[in-house]
Amino acid sequence: MKKLDRNQMAARVARDIPEGAYVNLGIGLPTLVADFLPKGREIILHSENGVLGVGPKPAPGQEDEDLINAGKEPVTLLAGGSYFHHADSFAMIRGRHLDFAVLGAFQVSAAGDLANWHTGGADAIPAVGGAMDLAVGAKKVLVMMEHLTKKGESKIVERCTYPLTGARCVDRIYTDLAVIDVKPDGLHVVETVEGLSFDELQRLSGVPLKRLASAA
Amino acid sequence: MINKVAASPEAALADIPDGATIMIGGFGNAGMPAALIDALIAQGARDLTVVNNNAGNADAGLAALIGAKRVRKILCSFPRQADSWHFDKLYRAGEIELELVPQGTLAERIRAAGAGIGAFFTPTAHGTKLAEGKETRRIAERDYVLEYPIHADYALIKADRADRWGNLAYRMTARNFAPIMAAAARCSVVQVREIVELGAIDPEVVVTPGIFVKRVVKVAAALRKAA
Numbered sequence: 001m002k003k004l005d006r007n008q009m010a011a012r013v014a015r016d017i018p019e020g021a022y023v024n025l026g027i028g029l030p031t032l033v034a035d036f037l038p039k040g041r042e043i044i045l046h047s048e049n050g051v052l053g054v055g056p057k058p059a060p061g062q063e064d065e066d067l068i069n070a071g072k073e074p075v076t077l078l079a080g081g082s083y084f085h086h087a088d089s090f091a092m093i094r095g096r097h098l099d100f101a102v103l104g105a106f107q108v109s110a111a112g113d114l115a116n117w118h119t120g121g122a123d124a125i126p127a128v129g130g131a132m133d134l135a136v137g138a139k140k141v142l143v144m145m146e147h148l149t150k151k152g153e154s155k156i157v158e159r160c161t162y163p164l165t166g167a168r169c170v171d172r173i174y175t176d177l178a179v180i181d182v183k184p185d186g187l188h189v190v191e192t193v194e195g196l197s198f199d200e201l202q203r204l205s206g207v208p209l210k211r212l213a214s215a216a
Numbered sequence: 217m218i219n220k221v222a223a224s225p226e227a228a229l230a231d232i233p234d235g236a237t238i239m240i241g242g243f244g245n246a247g248m249p250a251a252l253i254d255a256l257i258a259q260g261a262r263d264l265t266v267v268n269n270n271a272g273n274a275d276a277g278l279a280a281l282i283g284a285k286r287v288r289k290i291l292c293s294f295p296r297q298a299d300s301w302h303f304d305k306l307y308r309a310g311e312i313e314l315e316l317v318p319q320g321t322l323a324e325r326i327r328a329a330g331a332g333i334g335a336f337f338t339p340t341a342h343g344t345k346l347a348e349g350k351e352t353r354r355i356a357e358r359d360y361v362l363e364y365p366i367h368a369d370y371a372l373i374k375a376d377r378a379d380r381w382g383n384l385a386y387r388m389t390a391r392n393f394a395p396i397m398a399a400a401a402r403c404s405v406v407q408v409r410e411i412v413e414l415g416a417i418d419p420e421v422v423v424t425p426g427i428f429v430k431r432v433v434k435v436a437a438a439l440r441k442a443a
Contacts (some may be wrong), residue, residue, distance in 0.1 A: 047389075048319060048320075049243045049246070049389050049392055050243075050389050050391055050392050051388075051389050064388065065245055065246060066246050066247070066387045066388040066389060066390040067246075067388040067389055068243070068244060068245075068246050068389055072243070072244035072245075072246075077388075083386070083388055083389060083391055084391070085323075085391050085392065085393065085394070085395040085396055085423075086243075086269075086319075086322075086323035086326075086392050086393050086396060087323045087324055087326070087327040087395075087396045089320075089323070090319065090320030090323050090324065093320055094320055094324075094338065094339065094340060118345070123308070124296075125295060125296040125300075125303075125304060125307055125308075126295075126296070126314075126316050127293070127294040127295055127296035127297075127316070128293055128294065128316060128317075128318050128319070128346065129293050129294040129318075129319050130293070130318070130319040130320060131318075132318040132320075132321075132340045132341045132344060132346065133318055133319060133320030133321070133340045136339040136340050136342070137320075137339070137340070163344065163345045164343060164344045164345070165344065166343070166344070167342070167343035167344075
């Protein structure tokens with residue numbers, strides 16, 4: 001089988017973002033999606049620190065410390081972009097104005113519960129940022145993560161063992177092995193990577209999967 | 217004549233008492249009122265409760281205030297960062313209290329304080345550890361958590377331009393928490409790059425009207441560099 005690398009995962013997510021969408025890309029892996037959005041589609045990126053219309057990274061030497069994204073990296077602003085304060089920024093999120101949030105995850109449950117903010121470890125310092133707002137607020141929550149942990153355990157689980165970010169909030173999961181829709185009646189496999197059968201994906205996954213007619 | 221311009225950061229913060237609750241603007245370095253934080257460190261008030269999105273980065277600003285053990289409690293959404301070592305050390309030693317608040321709930325609790333709202337229901341964090349022990353309600357098929365406003369004695373914020381009435385305009389994403397913190401605090405103190413004549417800030421671009429501002433201090437702009 002051909003596992004997707006991080007860039008290929010980002011490109012796969014990017015393919016599904018339509019013209020005209022307002023999108024928030026979470027810190028880490030989801031940020032890569034910006035580099036693969038199809039040219040010619042107008043897609044408006046939101047960053048929760050208070051900007052719509054985030055553009056590409058500035059050229060070296062052109063960084064401005066007042067213009068950053070939620071990951072505190074220097075960015076640029078597209079023509080048509082705008083700035084606003086934090087309460088407005090989260091009104092956009094919580095008020096269901098954002099079409100998509102793309103988030104990383106530690107675990108997603110069969111019911112679409114998301115765990116991505118805290119390992120719950122005794123010595124771990126918790127930090128949540130805007131993850132819980134994005135989880136409940138975006139019209140569609142897309143999760144992007146490796147299918148398996150480094151130990152080979154499925155990150156798609158019956159019940160999350162890590163503390164939840166949001167309950168029943170995930171709409172679609174993109175992994176390095178498959179694209180899976182979360183529906184009221186369970187997890188539907190939309191596609192698998194080349195050379196991976198449905199049965200093999202099922203063997204690697206922690207929960208029962210359903211086969212879509214079009215899936216391999 | 218109304219004149220909210222203070223002579224120096226030190227003069228603007230002279231009356232902050234021990235035990236005060238202080239909102240500090242900024243998201244990372246963008247909008248962080250560095251000169252005011254330095255003046256607060258020099259001023260000496262302790263046992264402070266601080267409201268900020270983070271818990272300090274590296275060794276300057278809020279991190280230095282925390283490192284000097286002047287903060288008893290912090291309310292923030294994202295304390296843990298690669299360079300939050302001052303906070304991490306005190307937190308692990310049990311020497312600083314943390315109230316972790318989801319970022320949008322933090323913003324709305326601050327906004328609510330400035331807007332005279334007694335409490336509000338938000339869907340954020342329902343069913344999670346951060347809503348444990350809180351009142352919840354199901355409204356129109358959706359679950360919500362009751363949250364209360366965060367009031368402050370002082371807000372220390374940064375803007376780009378001000379006039380002597382305290383009208384403020386900001387620069388880019390440095391705006392972040394400043395407008396809502398200005399309204400939520402009994403006394404808001406603003407560090408600005410430039411103080412201009414009344415009317416010089418186009419009324420259409422005033423973001424924070426002067427009614428929310430008590431004191432303004434001009435601070436020479438540091439060289440701009442990447443965050």
